[in-house]
Amino acid sequence: DGGITQSPKYLFRKEGQNVTLSCEQNLNHDAMYWYRQDPGQGLRLIYYSQIVNDFQKGDIAEGYSVSREKKESFPLTVTSAQKNPTAFYLCASSPRSGGTQYFGPGTRLTVL
Amino acid sequence: AQSVTQPDIHITVSEGASLELRCNYSYGATPYLFWYVQSPGQGLQLLLKYFSGDTLVQGIKGFEAEFKRSQSSFNLRKPSVHWSDAAEYFCAVGGSENTGNQFYFGTGTSLTVIP
Numbered sequence: 001d002g003g004i005t006q007s008p009k010y011l012f013r014k015e016g017q018n019v020t021l022s023c024e025q026n027l028n029h030d031a032m033y034w035y036r037q038d039p040g041q042g043l044r045l046i047y048y049s050q051i052v053n054d055f056q057k058g059d060i061a062e063g064y065s066v067s068r069e070k071k072e073s074f075p076l077t078v079t080s081a082q083k084n085p086t087a088f089y090l091c092a093s094s095p096r097s098g099g100t101q102y103f104g105p106g107t108r109l110t111v112l
Numbered sequence: 113a114q115s116v117t118q119p120d121i122h123i124t125v126s127e128g129a130s131l132e133l134r135c136n137y138s139y140g141a142t143p144y145l146f147w148y149v150q151s152p153g154q155g156l157q158l159l160l161k162y163f164s165g166d167t168l169v170q171g172i173k174g175f176e177a178e179f180k181r182s183q184s185s186f187n188l189r190k191p192s193v194h195w196s197d198a199a200e201y202f203c204a205v206g207g208s209e210n211t212g213n214q215f216y217f218g219t220g221t222s223l224t225v226i227p
Contacts (some may be wrong), residue, residue: 003156033215042154042202042217058214083225090155100146101215103155 002025004104007089011109013078013085021076021107023091029098032074036060037088037106046089049074050097078109086111114139116205118218120226125193126226133188135203145186146204146215147177156202162186173197196224 035043045058049068063082092101148156160171167179206215
Protein backbone atom coordinates (compact mmCIF):
# COMPACT_ATOMS: atom_id res chain seq x y z
CA ASP A 1 0.00 0.00 0.00
CA GLY A 2 1.52 3.30 -1.07
CA GLY A 3 1.24 6.29 1.16
CA ILE A 4 2.67 8.67 3.70
CA THR A 5 3.15 7.66 7.30
CA GLN A 6 3.78 9.92 10.25
CA SER A 7 4.79 8.82 13.70
CA PRO A 8 3.95 9.06 16.44
CA LYS A 9 0.31 10.10 16.23
CA TYR A 10 0.52 11.83 19.62
CA LEU A 11 3.66 13.26 21.19
CA PHE A 12 4.21 14.95 24.50
CA ARG A 13 7.25 17.03 25.28
CA LYS A 14 8.53 18.86 28.29
CA GLU A 15 9.61 22.44 27.87
CA GLY A 16 13.25 22.75 26.86
CA GLN A 17 13.40 19.39 25.09
CA ASN A 18 13.99 18.76 21.42
CA VAL A 19 11.68 16.26 19.74
CA THR A 20 11.72 14.66 16.27
CA LEU A 21 8.66 13.88 14.20
CA SER A 22 8.94 11.16 11.59
CA CYS A 23 7.61 11.31 8.02
CA GLU A 24 8.08 8.48 5.53
CA GLN A 25 6.65 8.04 2.03
CA ASN A 26 6.79 5.09 -0.36
CA LEU A 27 5.26 6.95 -3.31
CA ASN A 28 8.63 7.68 -4.90
CA HIS A 29 7.87 11.40 -4.66
CA ASP A 30 10.69 13.86 -5.06
CA ALA A 31 9.30 16.72 -2.97
CA MET A 32 8.29 16.68 0.69
CA TYR A 33 6.82 19.33 2.97
CA TRP A 34 6.12 20.06 6.63
CA TYR A 35 3.16 22.17 7.74
CA ARG A 36 1.92 23.38 11.07
CA GLN A 37 -1.82 23.66 11.75
CA ASP A 38 -3.33 25.63 14.62
CA PRO A 39 -7.05 25.86 15.44
CA GLY A 40 -8.89 28.28 13.20
CA GLN A 41 -5.92 28.76 10.93
CA GLY A 42 -4.89 27.32 7.64
CA LEU A 43 -1.73 25.36 7.09
CA ARG A 44 1.55 27.19 7.44
CA LEU A 45 4.66 25.92 5.69
CA ILE A 46 7.64 25.14 7.92
CA TYR A 47 10.16 23.55 5.53
CA TYR A 48 10.15 21.86 2.17
CA SER A 49 12.56 19.73 0.19
CA GLN A 50 12.61 19.30 -3.58
CA ILE A 51 15.40 16.74 -3.75
CA VAL A 52 17.56 14.67 -1.46
CA ASN A 53 20.14 16.62 0.56
CA ASP A 54 18.42 19.92 -0.16
CA PHE A 55 15.70 21.82 1.69
CA GLN A 56 14.36 25.36 2.01
CA LYS A 57 12.75 27.35 4.79
CA GLY A 58 9.08 28.06 4.62
CA ASP A 59 7.15 30.86 6.29
CA ILE A 60 7.67 29.76 9.90
CA ALA A 61 11.01 27.89 10.02
CA GLU A 62 12.33 29.47 13.22
CA GLY A 63 12.72 26.88 15.99
CA TYR A 64 12.54 23.94 13.58
CA SER A 65 15.11 21.89 11.69
CA VAL A 66 14.92 19.17 9.04
CA SER A 67 17.09 16.74 7.11
CA ARG A 68 16.62 14.90 3.82
CA GLU A 69 19.20 12.16 3.66
CA LYS A 70 16.90 9.71 1.88
CA LYS A 71 14.25 10.28 -0.75
CA GLU A 72 11.56 8.59 1.32
CA SER A 73 12.25 10.28 4.67
CA PHE A 74 11.91 13.90 5.85
CA PRO A 75 12.09 14.13 9.68
CA LEU A 76 11.24 17.37 11.47
CA THR A 77 12.91 18.37 14.74
CA VAL A 78 11.11 20.80 16.99
CA THR A 79 13.80 22.47 19.04
CA SER A 80 13.61 24.19 22.41
CA ALA A 81 13.90 27.48 20.53
CA GLN A 82 10.36 27.08 19.24
CA LYS A 83 8.36 29.20 21.68
CA ASN A 84 4.92 27.74 21.09
CA PRO A 85 5.29 24.25 19.64
CA THR A 86 1.93 22.79 20.65
CA ALA A 87 0.16 22.16 17.35
CA PHE A 88 -0.87 19.59 14.75
CA TYR A 89 1.94 18.83 12.30
CA LEU A 90 1.28 17.57 8.80
CA CYS A 91 3.74 16.10 6.35
CA ALA A 92 3.05 16.04 2.61
CA SER A 93 4.75 14.88 -0.56
CA SER A 94 4.36 15.54 -4.26
CA PRO A 95 5.74 13.82 -7.37
CA ARG A 96 7.72 16.93 -8.20
CA SER A 97 8.08 20.35 -6.71
CA GLY A 98 4.86 22.10 -7.57
CA GLY A 99 2.72 19.06 -8.15
CA THR A 100 -0.33 17.90 -6.26
CA GLN A 101 0.46 17.40 -2.59
CA TYR A 102 -0.63 14.30 -0.69
CA PHE A 103 -0.79 14.35 3.08
CA GLY A 104 0.04 12.05 5.93
CA PRO A 105 -2.27 11.51 8.93
CA GLY A 106 -0.49 14.09 11.13
CA THR A 107 1.20 14.21 14.53
CA ARG A 108 -0.27 16.14 17.44
CA LEU A 109 2.48 17.61 19.61
CA THR A 110 1.69 18.85 23.09
CA VAL A 111 4.20 20.65 25.28
CA LEU A 112 3.66 20.05 28.98
CA ALA B 113 1.60 37.94 -3.15
CA GLN B 114 -0.58 34.91 -3.49
CA SER B 115 -3.45 34.47 -1.07
CA VAL B 116 -6.54 32.37 -0.63
CA THR B 117 -9.73 33.54 1.07
CA GLN B 118 -12.49 31.33 2.36
CA PRO B 119 -15.10 33.84 3.55
CA ASP B 120 -17.21 31.36 5.50
CA ILE B 121 -15.64 30.12 8.71
CA HIS B 122 -18.52 27.82 9.50
CA ILE B 123 -21.52 26.57 7.52
CA THR B 124 -24.46 24.47 8.69
CA VAL B 125 -26.68 22.61 6.22
CA SER B 126 -29.39 20.01 6.50
CA GLU B 127 -28.75 16.53 5.22
CA GLY B 128 -29.92 16.28 1.62
CA ALA B 129 -29.57 20.00 0.98
CA SER B 130 -27.19 21.47 -1.56
CA LEU B 131 -23.86 22.92 -0.57
CA GLU B 132 -21.56 25.61 -1.89
CA LEU B 133 -18.28 26.56 -0.23
CA ARG B 134 -16.63 29.72 -1.45
CA CYS B 135 -12.99 30.23 -2.33
CA ASN B 136 -11.34 33.31 -3.78
CA TYR B 137 -7.72 33.66 -4.64
CA SER B 138 -5.39 36.51 -5.39
CA TYR B 139 -2.92 35.89 -8.15
CA GLY B 140 -1.88 37.48 -11.41
CA ALA B 141 -2.05 34.43 -13.62
CA THR B 142 -4.00 31.20 -13.66
CA PRO B 143 -2.85 29.11 -10.74
CA TYR B 144 -3.37 25.49 -9.97
CA LEU B 145 -6.38 25.14 -7.64
CA PHE B 146 -7.25 22.46 -5.13
CA TRP B 147 -9.88 21.49 -2.60
CA TYR B 148 -9.00 19.26 0.36
CA VAL B 149 -11.15 17.81 3.14
CA GLN B 150 -10.02 17.09 6.69
CA SER B 151 -11.82 15.03 9.32
CA PRO B 152 -11.00 15.79 12.97
CA GLY B 153 -7.50 14.69 13.93
CA GLN B 154 -6.74 13.44 10.42
CA GLY B 155 -4.64 14.52 7.48
CA LEU B 156 -5.96 16.26 4.39
CA GLN B 157 -7.58 14.29 1.58
CA LEU B 158 -7.61 15.65 -1.96
CA LEU B 159 -11.16 16.18 -3.26
CA LEU B 160 -10.38 17.67 -6.65
CA LYS B 161 -7.97 19.86 -8.57
CA TYR B 162 -7.91 22.23 -11.52
CA PHE B 163 -4.89 22.73 -13.72
CA SER B 164 -6.34 23.75 -17.08
CA GLY B 165 -9.09 22.94 -19.56
CA ASP B 166 -12.71 22.45 -18.60
CA THR B 167 -13.52 24.92 -15.83
CA LEU B 168 -15.96 22.53 -14.15
CA VAL B 169 -14.08 19.73 -12.46
CA GLN B 170 -15.45 16.62 -10.83
CA GLY B 171 -13.98 15.13 -7.71
CA ILE B 172 -14.49 12.31 -5.29
CA LYS B 173 -17.51 11.84 -3.02
CA GLY B 174 -19.82 13.64 -5.46
CA PHE B 175 -18.12 17.03 -5.18
CA GLU B 176 -17.48 19.42 -8.05
CA ALA B 177 -15.88 22.84 -8.36
CA GLU B 178 -16.02 25.57 -10.95
CA PHE B 179 -13.14 27.87 -11.85
CA LYS B 180 -14.26 31.38 -12.74
CA ARG B 181 -11.34 33.45 -13.92
CA SER B 182 -13.29 36.72 -13.98
CA GLN B 183 -14.20 36.33 -10.32
CA SER B 184 -10.92 34.70 -9.18
CA SER B 185 -13.04 32.03 -7.60
CA PHE B 186 -13.04 28.26 -7.28
CA ASN B 187 -16.20 27.35 -5.38
CA LEU B 188 -16.91 23.82 -4.23
CA ARG B 189 -20.40 22.37 -4.65
CA LYS B 190 -22.36 19.25 -3.85
CA PRO B 191 -26.00 18.72 -4.87
CA SER B 192 -27.03 16.69 -1.82
CA VAL B 193 -25.04 16.63 1.40
CA HIS B 194 -24.64 13.49 3.47
CA TRP B 195 -23.99 13.42 7.23
CA SER B 196 -20.53 11.97 6.52
CA ASP B 197 -19.57 15.18 4.70
CA ALA B 198 -19.23 17.01 8.02
CA ALA B 199 -15.57 18.06 8.12
CA GLU B 200 -13.19 20.95 7.52
CA TYR B 201 -12.66 22.00 3.92
CA PHE B 202 -9.59 23.79 2.64
CA CYS B 203 -9.04 25.56 -0.64
CA ALA B 204 -5.46 25.87 -1.88
CA VAL B 205 -3.64 27.59 -4.70
CA GLY B 206 -0.24 26.71 -5.96
CA GLY B 207 1.75 23.90 -7.36
CA SER B 208 2.97 25.87 -10.34
CA GLU B 209 6.13 27.75 -11.17
CA ASN B 210 4.08 30.95 -10.91
CA THR B 211 3.64 30.37 -7.19
CA GLY B 212 7.22 29.32 -6.58
CA ASN B 213 6.04 25.71 -6.51
CA GLN B 214 4.48 26.31 -3.09
CA PHE B 215 0.96 25.86 -1.87
CA TYR B 216 -1.09 28.55 -0.16
CA PHE B 217 -4.06 27.45 1.91
CA GLY B 218 -7.19 29.23 2.99
CA THR B 219 -8.13 29.19 6.66
CA GLY B 220 -10.78 26.55 6.07
CA THR B 221 -14.56 26.23 6.28
CA SER B 222 -16.05 23.97 8.91
CA LEU B 223 -19.16 22.13 7.72
CA THR B 224 -21.84 20.88 10.08
CA VAL B 225 -24.60 18.64 8.73
CA ILE B 226 -27.84 18.42 10.68
CA PRO B 227 -30.26 15.51 10.24
